[in-house]
Amino acid sequence: MKKITIDPITRLEGHGKIEIFLDDQGGCERACLQVPELRGFESFCVGRPAEEMPRITTMICGVCPTAHHMASAKALDDLFKVDPPPAAKKIRELMYNAFQAEDHMLHFFFLGGPDFVVGPQAPSGERNILGVIARAGLEAGGKVIRMRKGMRNILRIIGGKPVMPSCALPGGVSKGISKDERKTILEAGEYSVEFCKFALGLFDDIVLKNKDYIDLVSGDVYSHRTYYMGMVDKNNKVNFYDGMIRVVDPGGKEFARFNGRDYLDHIAEHVEPWTYVRFSYLKKIGWQGFVDGEESGVFRVAPLARLNVSDGMATPLAQKAYQRMVSVLGGKPVHSTLAFHWARLVEALYASERVVELARDPEILSPDIVNRPSQTPKEGVGVIEAPRGTLIHHYQTDDRGILTRVNLIVATQNNAAAINMSVEKAAKSLIKDGKVPDGILNMIEMAFRAYDPCYACATHSLPGGMPLEVSIYGSDGKLKKSIKRG
């Protein structure tokens, strides 16, 4: 059996490698995604006061610190049985939507977008942000920078700094918003709305008008009929900060709707010997392996899943964009993995509109921003929709609030089974007769890049990443060929 190793994956936030095992005929027999393990997080937390968690969990990952901060804050609300005042919830939601918009745009323009805007078969050296700028124009690059700067400034205003925020407390937030700050937030939000409209227009011009891309998006290579999970408000509209968890089956019918506190009744984890990642699956269906369909407990989360479980978006412009996407792709649920990119843009528009809505809300200036906890803590669960999907924090404490158990189910873990299935399906479809040229390898990587996966990627040691390296092993296990790129 031949063995091909791609390590590390280009443009994946974190480190990992795809292993592809070829059969004797040179086709793909099996493919899997492996990631390294960061060890000892639970033991690091146990014994500490629970209220330290919003600060600690932001440091797990340099990619989605605000998501961990908010999930942790909500877990503390639940732990101490304290409901934040309305203004505090709005401040948290405003900050969270600013983060979501900024993070989605980072992915589209810098990580996932090059596959489309530059082209999946383009030389690897051009499939990056510089290639995007070359296609979309220098002006587009300047707009990306300005939009992200504005959103990150909102995180700085509310959270103290754009990364590793420290504003959320059990029962509220530590700081209100002044009139001057609101003006700055509003300006940034309004610019972001315009920018997201521009990005959707760019997607229209470069992607949707290209038949090859449409064939790629709607083709079978990148499609899986799975269950979907995401948070919705009382009207079944997408909500990132608060609501009920909804699950739909591969036909789009509601399968479950539950309070995040009850996640253990619905989500279970499967372990494989070849990876540290635990694979989430629907408990009531059961683990049937890496397969899709109604009989399999595999489900997907993140932008496309959220749009699939919802009845639309709660803001007007995003709702229009949502309707267009669903219409072009032939109705819900959309099963094409590559449609995650489009869904990401729709969500970024929603998040930007929500920033503006909340900034205009008179209550956002209220000084009533925290309710003091008064009950003895025992157990709390907090759920948030991270950019990469449903994120769950679950803490147990003694009666002094000292942590005795910590369980996190992170977004990429919920998508992990589907990511492996997508990688394997793409590899099986694209590798023939042992030929694995650069363009095809990138198309396999596109399968997981669409999910925007993130595997506890807080390690930032230099040089950070090596060029993409492909090692091809002969059936005798010896290295036959090594290809480096980058």
Next chain:
Amino acid sequence: MLLSENGGQEMEALILGIGNPILTDDGVGIEIARRLKGAIPGLKIEETNEAAVVLIDYVAGYDKLIIIDSIKTGQGRPGDLYKLSLEDLDKAAGPSSAHSMDVATAFEVGRSLGCKMPESVSIYAVEVRDNSCFSEGCTKEVAEKIPSIVERIIVEEKL
């Protein structure tokens, strides 16, 4: 902070500590940046555990940049200090990788977007032993070297 350099010419300088402060030696860059601030309170310091092009957000507009990060070559002893240039990183990693975008490509992207990127860049990297276990503080081998590394950077950079 204005640094005096090159015959008294004033330069707006930033010291950027990169790493994760709860991932053992991964946080060594942040720890050194904090100690530099402790030694010279007027220094402008930023800390981040972010990667990729986000670096542009931090460094654009400064004349001079000093980056302090960890490195795992596996060839040196924990606590060894390397001084690198952007060109060194350019050679090590091409622009198609997310993490190679950390510094070298971030500069390329920033410049191509018209951002004013620092003209003077020094990159210090400390060889680490453990950057995969959650723990506050560095391993003993790395921690012991931090005071001398701080002194060396102060001298090298004329802080």
